[in-house]
Amino acid sequence: MAVSGNIQGKRVAGRRGTPARRVRGFGVVLLVLIASTVMFALPAFLILVVAAIPPLVAYYIDRDSEKYAAVAVGALSFASALPYLLELWFDGFTIRQAVLTLSDPFTWLVIYGAAAAGWALYFLLPVAAHSYLKMVSDLRLATLRKECEELAEEWGSAVDAPADGE
Amino acid sequence: MTESDVVSPDNAATENVVLGGRFEIQPRLPMPELSHKHARAFAALDLENLSGKAYALIVEHDLPVREQTLLSLKGSSQSLAQPLGWGSVDWPPAGRARMAIVLVPPPGRRLVKAGPVDIAPLPVKTLTSEFLPSMATLLRELGDMRVTHRGIRPDNLYHDRDGGGWALGECFSTPPGYAQPVLYEPVARAMAMPEGRGHGSSADDYYALGATLAVLAMGNGPLLALTAAQIIESKMELGSFAAITAGRRPPNELTEVLRGLLNDHPESRWGAKELDNWLLGRRQNPHAPQLEQQASRGFPFNGRDYTTLGTLAFALGTDWEHARAVIKDGALERWVRLNMKQPERADAIAGCRVSTGKDGPRMISDDLLVARTITVLDPGGPLRFRDFAAMPDGLGPALAAAMQVSELSHFFSEMIGGMLPAFRVAQEAKPTASQLSLQDVGLALRRHVTHRGPGYGVERCLYELNTTLQCLSPRIANHYATNVHAVLVAMDMEAGSEESPVDRHIAAFLAARLTTAVDRNLNEIAAATRPADAILGQLRLLSLAQEEVGGQLLPKLCAAFFRHMGPIIAGYKNLPLRKRIRQAAEKAVDQGRLAAFLGIIDNKHSRQWDTTHHRQARARHANAQFEIERLMTASEHRQTAADKLGHQWAATLSAIIAAAAVAATMFTKVS
Numbered sequence: 001m002a003v004s005g006n007i008q009g010k011r012v013a014g015r016r017g018t019p020a021r022r023v024r025g026f027g028v029v030l031l032v033l034i035a036s037t038v039m040f041a042l043p044a045f046l047i048l049v050v051a052a053i054p055p056l057v058a059y060y061i062d063r064d065s066e067k068y069a070a071v072a073v074g075a076l077s078f079a080s081a082l083p084y085l086l087e088l089w090f091d092g093f094t095i096r097q098a099v100l101t102l103s104d105p106f107t108w109l110v111i112y113g114a115a116a117a118g119w120a121l122y123f124l125l126p127v128a129a130h131s132y133l134k135m136v137s138d139l140r141l142a143t144l145r146k147e148c149e150e151l152a153e154e155w156g157s158a159v160d161a162p163a164d165g166e
Numbered sequence: 167m168t169e170s171d172v173v174s175p176d177n178a179a180t181e182n183v184v185l186g187g188r189f190e191i192q193p194r195l196p197m198p199e200l201s202h203k204h205a206r207a208f209a210a211l212d213l214e215n216l217s218g219k220a221y222a223l224i225v226e227h228d229l230p231v232r233e234q235t236l237l238s239l240k241g242s243s244q245s246l247a248q249p250l251g252w253g254s255v256d257w258p259p260a261g262r263a264r265m266a267i268v269l270v271p272p273p274g275r276r277l278v279k280a281g282p283v284d285i286a287p288l289p290v291k292t293l294t295s296e297f298l299p300s301m302a303t304l305l306r307e308l309g310d311m312r313v314t315h316r317g318i319r320p321d322n323l324y325h326d327r328d329g330g331g332w333a334l335g336e337c338f339s340t341p342p343g344y345a346q347p348v349l350y351e352p353v354a355r356a357m358a359m360p361e362g363r364g365h366g367s368s369a370d371d372y373y374a375l376g377a378t379l380a381v382l383a384m385g386n387g388p389l390l391a392l393t394a395a396q397i398i399e400s401k402m403e404l405g406s407f408a409a410i411t412a413g414r415r416p417p418n419e420l421t422e423v424l425r426g427l428l429n430d431h432p433e434s435r436w437g438a439k440e441l442d443n444w445l446l447g448r449r450q451n452p453h454a455p456q457l458e459q460q461a462s463r464g465f466p467f468n469g470r471d472y473t474t475l476g477t478l479a480f481a482l483g484t485d486w487e488h489a490r491a492v493i494k495d496g497a498l499e500r501w502v503r504l505n506m507k508q509p510e511r512a513d514a515i516a517g518c519r520v521s522t523g524k525d526g527p528r529m530i531s532d533d534l535l536v537a538r539t540i541t542v543l544d545p546g547g548p549l550r551f552r553d554f555a556a557m558p559d560g561l562g563p564a565l566a567a568a569m570q571v572s573e574l575s576h577f578f579s580e581m582i583g584g585m586l587p588a589f590r591v592a593q594e595a596k597p598t599a600s601q602l603s604l605q606d607v608g609l610a611l612r613r614h615v616t617h618r619g620p621g622y623g624v625e626r627c628l629y630e631l632n633t634t635l636q637c638l639s640p641r642i643a644n645h646y647a648t649n650v651h652a653v654l655v656a657m658d659m660e661a662g663s664e665e666s667p668v669d670r671h672i673a674a675f676l677a678a679r680l681t682t683a684v685d686r687n688l689n690e691i692a693a694a695t696r697p698a699d700a701i702l703g704q705l706r707l708l709s710l711a712q713e714e715v716g717g718q719l720l721p722k723l724c725a726a727f728f729r730h731m732g733p734i735i736a737g738y739k740n741l742p743l744r745k746r747i748r749q750a751a752e753k754a755v756d757q758g759r760l761a762a763f764l765g766i767i768d769n770k771h772s773r774q775w776d777t778t779h780h781r782q783a784r785a786r787h788a789n790a791q792f793e794i795e796r797l798m799t800a801s802e803h804r805q806t807a808a809d810k811l812g813h814q815w816a817a818t819l820s821a822i823i824a825a826a827a828v829a830a831t832m833f834t835k836v837s
Binding site for chain 2: 064066068069071072073074075076078079080082083086087090118121122124125126127128129130132133134137140141144145147148151152153154155156158159160161
């Protein structure tokens with residue numbers, strides 16, 4: 001039975017695809033997108049490369065399988081790059097314009113500042129979550145202890161004693 | 167000396183005692199001329215008939231009085247000591263309750279003083295023309311009422327020299343035959359304990375009349391020196407007529423009637439018809455006394471040679487230890503076979519060692535072997551087991567006496583457990599209806615004796631055999647409680663801090679007297695593993711009793727039970743419920759109804775509610791404890807969870823901010 005179970009397990013995994021295969025598929029799609037962007041929107045690609053560095057770094061240093069750091073940093077990093085991309089779009093969408101934008105330190109400050117804000121959220125919110133969880137737990141404990149006290153008040157030590165006939 | 171003998175200054179101040187609202191007994195006025203060894207007489211007034219004469223007998227023993235005889239004689243003549251009323255009264259001189267019997271005083275004076283006094287002979291003419299006709303009339307009257315007197319003897323006769331005639335003294339303040347010296351008792355009944363001589367039959371009264379007549383005719387001089395055992399042996403060896411006349415020649419006029427009345431065989435003994443015929447001058451030839459078969463060679467026992475089975479049985483019964491030896495070595499069996507020439511009886515003696523029948527005793531003890539052997543030797547004698555000896559119809563009073571000596575009551579238990587009554591019946595070739603009923607009674611008693619729980623045992627036998635006996639529980643013995651109602655009232659009055667309100671006597675008394683079946687309650691008390699459960703069983707038993715007799719409230723008894731109810735109330739798990747029950751029970755105590763009190767203490771619905779909710783509470787408590795435990799241990803892993811949740815929140819919040827920023831940028835640039 002154990003053998004057939006394993007076999008069945010393999011079959012199911014094969015149908016849905018393994019995580020490794022999925023990552024490989026996602027990488028292929030990403031490469032195609034990057035290649036398309038390089039070929040058809042090189043100025044935007046230059047800005048996006050700058051914006052992508054913090055989330056990529058976060059992706060590689062975050063050991064969590066969900067990669068929340070990359071999401072938190074990436075979301076703000078790319079969002080902060082959007083005004084520059086729009087400006088590039090409206091100002092001719094040239095490589096020169098992209099270089100000019102990137103040569104402005106303020107651009108870097110905005111994009112990397114946003115990425116830093118992402119990191120800040122990533123590091124600060126666990127503290128808040130801990131406080132929140134402790135508060136919820138303490139509230140629950142208080143409720144349960146009160147219930148125990150009420151039961152002990154009503155039943156005395158018998159609340160721990162076996163019931164008749166047990 | 168008894169307490170009634172002394173009229174102390176305190177006694178002199180004692181107020182009159184009222185019996186049944188009708189009779190006023192005057193403790194200050196003793197009447198020694200009407201008193202006897204077992205009851206003291208006092209002046210009494212019948213408030214419904216102030217002109218009538220009455221006196222009261224205060225019974226001074228704890229044996230059963232003859233209530234059935236009292237009822238029968240209530241409408242009798244003055245010459246039969248007519249009782250007017252009876253019942254228990256608080257008797258101040260004794261400081262306890264006593265049975266009081268109010269009766270009409272007999273005419274004249276007591277013929278002779280009570281006790282072993284020399285009795286001078288009366289003229290034969292007085293005996294034939296006055297005494298015997300009066301006695302014949304009285305015995306006929308008793309016979310018509312189907313009552314036996316069982317107390318006919320010279321010191322219980324009253325004679326009015328002024329023409330009032332002869333009268334019999336009372337016979338109901340003691341068990342039948344109890345006050346009779348053995349001289350006036352037929353041999354079989356004389357061998358029993360005085361308390362166990364039994365009601366007997368009218369033949370026993372005629373025998374006592376014969377013995378009384380002989381003493382009145384010839385005096386009792388030679389007989390005074392004889393012990394009871396010597397008189398019995400003499401009667402067995404010589405026959406009663408020869409034994410009582412003691413070698414003297416009775417008056418010729420009386421020889422015939424004496425022979426007839428003192429015949430040792432009840433079937434051949436003169437009765438009312440023969441006595442009337444004799445009084446009418448029709449002379450009859452009484453049956454010659456049929457003495458027991460004599461052995462060719464005597465059986466040696468305790469230095470004497472016994473030649474008849476009856477005398478040997480009597481001798482064996484008086485020396486149980488030695489009897490055991492001679493029976494066990496088979497000497498007795500051989501003697502009966504060879505010298506008495508009675509092989510069947512010898513076989514029966516051999517069979518005494520064997521337990522027969524599936525209902526027979528499991529084993530034959532040495533004592534039972536002796537008892538069985540004596541029964542085989544003398545099947546018409548009393549039931550004998552060591553020092554306990556009673557006629558089958560005298561078992562009840564004998565047991566009442568035996569209860570005062572623990573060894574005797576133990577002998578009774580062994581005798582009943584060994585099924586001696588059934589064995590005695592089995593010795594009869596054609597048992598009579600009364601003998602067969604003895605067998606049934608024996609089996610019923612055995613069921614009680616073999617049950618060791620409260621409400622059974624020898625105490626139960628006592629109250630089953632003595633249907634009018636007062637409860638002998640030491641706790642209420644002073645109250646002379648003869649019925650369930652009186653017992654409950656007495657228990658209420660005596661209720662205190664005793665460990666167990668119902669003792670074995672009270673349990674047995676209630677079991678015997680209540681019409682409601684209480685076996686389940688008794689078994690419940692016996693099976694209780696905790697004292698409190700036993701007390702609860704007792705409460706159930708008494709509440710049944712109170713419900714059956716009704717009426718009387720028992721607040722002190724309720725309070726006594728309440729003191730024991732702590733563990734029972736603690737049996738309820740719910741604390742507020744306990745408090746409510748305790749408060750309600752406290753209120754019920756004052757009302758004095760045991761059933762209501764019990765209904766609060768041991769309420770089925772409350773118990774069910776308590777059990778169900780206790781289960782639920784336990785489950786809730788266990789779940790809460792588990793959850794608390796889990797939360798306490800989860801604090802160690804909270805940081806990990808918080809990190810994960812915080813990171814999740816960070817990703818989500820970043821995404822939301824980013825979306826908002828994108829939306830704002832797009833809106834600004836496009837517009």
